[in-house]
Every structure is written in C-alpha cells, then in structure tokens.
Amino acid sequence: MSSLTIKQLRSIDDGFDTALNQLLAWESVSDGNLQQTVADIIQQVRTEGDAALCRLSDQFDRFPVESMAQLSLGAIEIAAAFERLPAQQKAALRFSAERVTAYHEKQIAQSWRYTDDLGVVLGQQVTAMDRVGIYVPGGVAPLASSVIMNALPAKVAGVRDIIMTTPAPGGQVNDFVLGAAFVAGVTEVYLLGGAQAIAALAYGTETVPAVDKIVGPGNAYVATAKQQVFGKVGIDMIAGPSEILVICDGLTDPDWIAMDLFSQAEHSHDAQAILISHDAEFLRRTLAAIERLLPTMERADTIRRSLNARGAFIWVPKLDDAKALINKIAPEHLELSVADPEAWLPDIRHAGAIFMGRHTSEALGDYCAGPNHVLPTSGTARFFSPLGVYDFQKRSSLIGASASAASELGKVVSVLARGELLTAHARSAEQRIND
Amino acid sequence: MSSLTIKQLRSIDDGFDTALNQLLAWESVSDGNLQQTVADIIQQVRTEGDAALCRLSDQFDRFPVESMAQLSLGAIEIAAAFERLPAQQKAALRFSAERVTAYHEKQIAQSWRYTDDLGVVLGQQVTAMDRVGIYVPGGVAPLASSVIMNALPAKVAGVRDIIMTTPAPGGQVNDFVLGAAFVAGVTEVYLLGGAQAIAALAYGTETVPAVDKIVGPGNAYVATAKQQVFGKVGIDMIAGPSEILVICDGLTDPDWIAMDLFSQAEHSHDAQAILISHDAEFLRRTLAAIERLLPTMERADTIRRSLNARGAFIWVPKLDDAKALINKIAPEHLELSVADPEAWLPDIRHAGAIFMGRHTSEALGDYCAGPNHVLPTSGTARFFSPLGVYDFQKRSSLIGASASAASELGKVVSVLARGELLTAHARSAEQRIND
Known part of the structure; x- marks a missing residue:
C-alpha cells in the first residue's frame, strides 16, 4: 500500500x-471523440427510437432484449421491490423521504400579483413542470439516496410524471434503488443507462415519454449527453x-x-x-x-x-x-x-x-x-444552488393594463422603441394611446 | 417585393x-467549425489575456487599440453618456428603470429557517452573486431595453459588480445604450464583442474581472461561447x-x-x-x-x-x-x-x-x-422562467443538529449508508450516536 x-x-x-x-x-474534460460518440448515440435514438434503445442495451449494458417491455417497470413492480426490502431499510427510506419532503415543502414558491398606481395588474404565476426525468447511475454503490434527493423535490413541486432511468447491466436492478423510487414518488422506471437514456428522455421514443427537464448524476457519457440536449430540455447543474x-x-x-x-x-x-x-x-x-x-x-x-x-x-x-x-x-x-x-x-x-x-x-x-444532497461543486456555489423545488417550478409573468394604463405606458414605449428603431413595437403601443 | x-x-x-x-x-445549429473557432478564441483570451482582446478588437470589430484603456469605460463616462441624451429619452429610461425595479423587488427571496421536532435547525441562507456580466449585442438596434432588463434584476438581487460588454465597431458606442447602463446600475463597461467578450468575462484578464454569471443575448458566436463556458460560470437560458x-x-x-x-x-x-x-x-x-x-x-x-x-x-x-x-x-x-x-x-x-x-x-x-422581457422561447417555457432576481441569488442549505438529534439521525444514516456500501459515511454518523 x-x-x-x-x-x-x-x-x-x-x-x-x-x-x-x-x-x-x-476542469471537466470532454474531448472531441466523446462529444462525437455521444452525438451519434443521440442521433440513433432520435431516428430509430425504441429499436435503438434495445440494440444499445445489448451493446453497452450486456442486456440483450427483444422489446422495450423488458426495459420498462411500472408502479406495481416499483412497489413490489420496496416490499422485498428488509424492514430496517424500509423504515429508513420512509424516514428519509418524510424529512426531505418536510424540508422541501418550505421551498414551494407561490404565485403573486399586485395592482400598481397606474392600474396595471402585475404578477407571476408559478406552475410545476409536467414531466421530468431522473437519471440514476449504476456502478458499485446502489444510490438510493440519490433517487430520493432528485425525485422528491419534483414531487413536492407538483410534477405529474417522474420518470427514472437507470442502467441494469445484465438485467439486474437493485431493490434498494427501486425501493427508494417507490418512497420518492417515481411513476415509471426504464432500465436504460448512458447517453441513450438521456436521449430517450429528451426526445422521447415510442415507449419512453419526452420530459421537460433531466436531473441526476452520471458518468462522462451522461454528462456530455445532458450538455448536448440542454435547451431542448432543462438540465440540473454540471457536477x-x-x-x-x-x-x-x-x-x-x-x-x-x-x-x-x-x-x-x-x-x-x-x-x-x-x-x-x-x-x-x-x-x-x-x-x-x-x-x-x-x-x-x-x-x-x-x-x-x-x-x-x-x-x-x-x-x-x-x-x-x-x-x-x-x-x-x-x-x-x-x-x-x-x-x-x-x-x-x-x-x-x-x-x-x-x-x-x-x-x-x-x-x-x-x-x-x-436538505438536498445535490449541491454545487468545484466553486460553483458562487452561482449555483442546491437542487430544490425551485428547479421544478417555473414562472409566467402577468401583465394586465387598463385602457388608461395602456395609454400612459404607451407614451413611454413610443420613446424607447423609436430609440431602438423598432417602429412596429412603437406603433403597437401608440395605437392604444387615447389622448 | x-x-x-x-x-x-x-x-x-x-x-x-x-x-x-x-x-x-x-433548432439552433452550432456546427463543428463554429465550435472550434469559438474554442480557439476562448483559448487565446485565457492564455494571452488583454493582449488577445486588443488583437481581436482590431480583427473582429475594426477597432485597432493599443491598450485596454481604450476599451474600458468607468462610472464617469457612463454617467456622461446619460447626460448627453435628449430629456425625453432620459425620462423614459428612468421611468422604465423605476417600474422594472418595483416589479423585480417582489421577486427577492429571503433566507428562512425552522427547528424541527428532533431539535435540528434547518434552513436556507440566500445570498447574491458577487459579480455578473451582461452581454449587449451591437448591430442595427441600440438595445437600451436589453441593458435594463438584464442588469436591473442583478442590481435588485444585490450584486455588487455589474460588468457590461458590448461591441463597438470602429470604436463607436451608442449613448442610448450607455444611458440605459447608467439607470440600470452597470458599474463598468468594456467595449468587447463576440466570443472574446464571453471568454474575458468567464476567465478574467489583467483588466476584465472574472464574473460568476453571464447573461444577455448575442449572435451564434456569443451563444456558442456561453455554452462552452457554462459550468465555469453560470449562464442564462439559451434564446x-x-x-x-x-x-x-x-x-x-x-x-x-x-x-x-x-x-x-x-x-x-x-x-x-x-x-x-x-x-x-x-x-x-x-x-x-x-x-x-x-x-x-x-x-x-x-x-x-x-x-x-x-x-x-x-x-x-x-x-x-x-x-x-x-x-x-x-x-x-x-x-x-x-x-x-x-x-x-x-x-x-x-x-x-x-x-x-x-x-x-x-x-x-x-x-x-x-416584468422582464428576457423570456423563454421555442417552447422552453415548459421548463425555463423569465429572467429574474432569482437568477442572481443563490442558496446555501443550513443544518445544525444537537447532540441528541445527531444521535437519532445517525442511526438512520447508518442503515442507508451501509445499504449504499459507503461505510465512511456510516461511521462518520455512527461515532456521534450516544446511546
């Protein structure tokens, strides 16, 4: 030693x-070869869908399958895995989920609005995302806590569908991880790993529904794939x-x-x-x-x-x-x-x-x-926050102007929009001036 | 026609x-050539600093300079540009800044904490970023409103240094844009455009200070550079x-x-x-x-x-x-x-x-x-929000366990960490169990 x-x-x-x-x-290094390999995998999944996922399962996870049914677990199978766990693990997972839920409920943002002195209704409407994807790495350690920490904030935010993917080398999937998915409110599990899992979540296939945001840690393939699909979907921080x-x-x-x-x-x-x-x-x-x-x-x-x-x-x-x-x-x-x-x-x-x-x-x-254990690393706490409910809510601005308020605001818009040489903007506001 | x-x-x-x-x-297309060109520009700025910025100013912005002093504007020059504006534009910029400030003040997140039934202090400490960068495109329209909408949320969040970069082809910079910088609380302006501006903000040079987050619209070079520096700094959404x-x-x-x-x-x-x-x-x-x-x-x-x-x-x-x-x-x-x-x-x-x-x-x-005019495009309102104060604040989780609470929680950590085969985690908690 x-x-x-x-x-x-x-x-x-x-x-x-x-x-x-x-x-x-x-510094994370993602070389050109890796970028290209990942881009190729994403393209295969986009163009061939389930067929690509089945082929890649054999190629990367030594798990030859004939159909997506072999890579899909529903609510009954997730619950059954939890039931198979020792009582002590069941209790510990429930205890953890309850405490994580209680903390994250404090993070829920509420919609708000006010009416200003011109009579303009202003506000922010807060809504949950519809569907998110949680990536859970395979490897040595069965990361039950990672499932809880990534999925529960989405559940607390009110996300309807929480889709988990995790590689199952040789078809094996860990009951401790699935049990955590059960207590964390995961609605579906797909036995997919690597860049192909990220591609399936981002673009959807015949079987896997496309999600709005993908979170969770992963190896260099997963991290590179998440960067490549960013913009098509949201992603969490780069860990x-x-x-x-x-x-x-x-x-x-x-x-x-x-x-x-x-x-x-x-x-x-x-x-x-x-x-x-x-x-x-x-x-x-x-x-x-x-x-x-x-x-x-x-x-x-x-x-x-x-x-x-x-x-x-x-x-x-x-x-x-x-x-x-x-x-x-x-x-x-x-x-x-x-x-x-x-x-x-x-x-x-x-x-x-x-x-x-x-x-x-x-x-x-x-x-x-x-609190969440997904936290900003490598000095990025200068600008990133812990994963939280706020990562699964989003906001819509609200603006409602009365006729008189639209007239008053329109006069200022006219000056500013003409200063920017955007005359359609100016005229759109000017036509509502009622002096 | x-x-x-x-x-x-x-x-x-x-x-x-x-x-x-x-x-x-x-779909935004960022081809391999563009990726490589941008990576090269970023590398030049990282290794040569100011010298690279001066050289690239000549090359891309037709503005040959001998030193960074010619590319740097401080508080006095920013205020002077505002003073040169027509009274109507001054009033309109102030009116806009006041209304945008009033709305964004409603978005300020406050720190919070509570003590749970085990006696654990739990909370979230909210702080502002130290320094952010605002990119303002050149081009036909002098985007004064873009300056206001990108800079003011940072100012309201409490960001100390707000650094703006904007290209000045031929050395020309627009008073309307600088005047907006004045009302929006911008503290320094650098006459830099393109990928070199993003590289300077992300990594810093002898003159340009490195920032924590970069926001603002830009052309394909700027957008690609922002994606490449993401992780080293925060960026806003992809527009x-x-x-x-x-x-x-x-x-x-x-x-x-x-x-x-x-x-x-x-x-x-x-x-x-x-x-x-x-x-x-x-x-x-x-x-x-x-x-x-x-x-x-x-x-x-x-x-x-x-x-x-x-x-x-x-x-x-x-x-x-x-x-x-x-x-x-x-x-x-x-x-x-x-x-x-x-x-x-x-x-x-x-x-x-x-x-x-x-x-x-x-x-x-x-x-x-x-409300902010920086908004999610191309269907990304499914997961992105308007730019806001929340983009310039970040959170630190707080956990304070008493001796007895650490003992109680430690028993559960022991079960979960051993389930994950992470025995140093387990022993770190177990040594604080005091039964």
Missing part, C-alpha cells in the same frame, strides 16, 4: 495562493467531484474530523477533503487519527488516493482567517466544527450546504437531515 | 398536428427567435392585432407570430389589415419574410380549443385579447409572459410594464 502524503499548507507562506489555486483546480471543507477550532474529537474527511474522500479518487484550523497541535492529532483509522476503512485505497491527490490541511494564524478562504473555495459541503457556528453565517457568502457545530456530520445531510 | 403568404390552418383538418409541429420546429401567440375572441380592432403581430415579426426573419381565433371573419379582416398596413412599416421586408416563413393564422371551432394549443406551443409571449383574460389563467400551464386583455400590447412588456 502506498503511503499517506496529504498536503500541509500555511496561509502565511509565500506561494500559498498559487498552491491553493492548484489544489482547487479542476464535479464531491468536496468537503472542515473548519475546526481544535476542540472536536480528531477521530470525528478524520472520519468526516474520509466520508468525502471515499466517493472517488478525485474527491476533495480540506481541513482548516489555527491549532497546529490539533492538525497533528487529526493527521495521527487519519493514519490510525485509514487501515480500518473498507474503501481505504480510494480514500488514500483522494487525500494524497486533492486533500489538504491548512493552518491559519487566527481561525477567523478561514472566512476569506471559505468564500474563495465556495465549498460544496462546509462543516463548521466550532463552538458558535451561528456567528459565522453572516460572513459566509458562498457554500452549497453549511453543517453547523461538532455534532452535525456532513453524512447527515447526505441521507436524512432534510 | 414578394407577396404575403401567411399560413392558414384549421385545427380540425387532417394533418393539423403535423403542420403545427413543422411550424414550431426550430431562440422571438415569438408571439395572440388569442382573440374577434372583438379587438384587427389593426391592433396586425400591429401586435408585426411587433414580433420585425425582430428577425425567423421570428414567429401566430394568431388563433374561432372567428373566421375576424381572421379575414386581420389578414386584410396586415396587407394594408405592411407597406407602411419601416421594417416591412423583415416582417413579410417572418410572416411567410413562420407566421400562421389558426382557426379553431371554439375559442376554448385554444387552451390546449397554448400549452402545446408554450409561447414566449401570449396575448389574451379577450373579454375576460382572468378566466383563462388557471388553464395556462406554459407561457413566458401573459398579456391580459385587448389593451395590453406585448410591446408594453418589452419596455416598461415592469
């Missing part, structure tokens, strides 16, 4: 800014590797902090776990805890690779100095392992989710605290 | 669905040609309806204007009005090309039959030129902006009614 060589930085050293920038640098930034005042058990860092690092070798403290002795004790605990971890190899490649300990002279680093890093997950986390909030401008206090491990947020 | 041949459809005819689909079909759908009960002056249709058609030859009525005689009278008024229009040629290529009159047996067509078309602009537009609202699921009643011409919304 290779050794642990997690980076040790001090914010006062020359070259710290450069070292930090290098540490944070991450990079998962990250955590832990700020600690030195008074939390180092074993707790070590395990919190592991919980990000175990995701993938390019996940990022960073710890900041002003307490050099605490940083040493945490490093010792990491070295002691790492060999006990099931995913020790991934954790070690991740910590070596992208992990860091950063010492700052005063703990308050961490605030500027938080806003520079704009972390996906921010753990404030300090005595008074409330006092930090007003200074935090950019973070996906903020875990307040020593007891609030990031893992609570991944599964059942209530 | 070519003749007017606007399509006449009847919803009861065989083949109507196919004809409607063909009428609505629109297609402008469109209007007018529903009329036959009781509005046909001249009014004709001019409302012209006001979309004059934008470009691929703009779309559609009229639906159950009153065949009214449709005939409106066609006559179009034929009579068209020769009087400054932009008659564009209007005719647009109406011939993408315009349509659709007759329906009953006016209520228009409702299904509205939701199918999901129009950018919907004019309800009917006696009781309120009665229609509950049935309208997809529309960018709804103009209620005979007096409410679409042009009011373009300039000064209050």
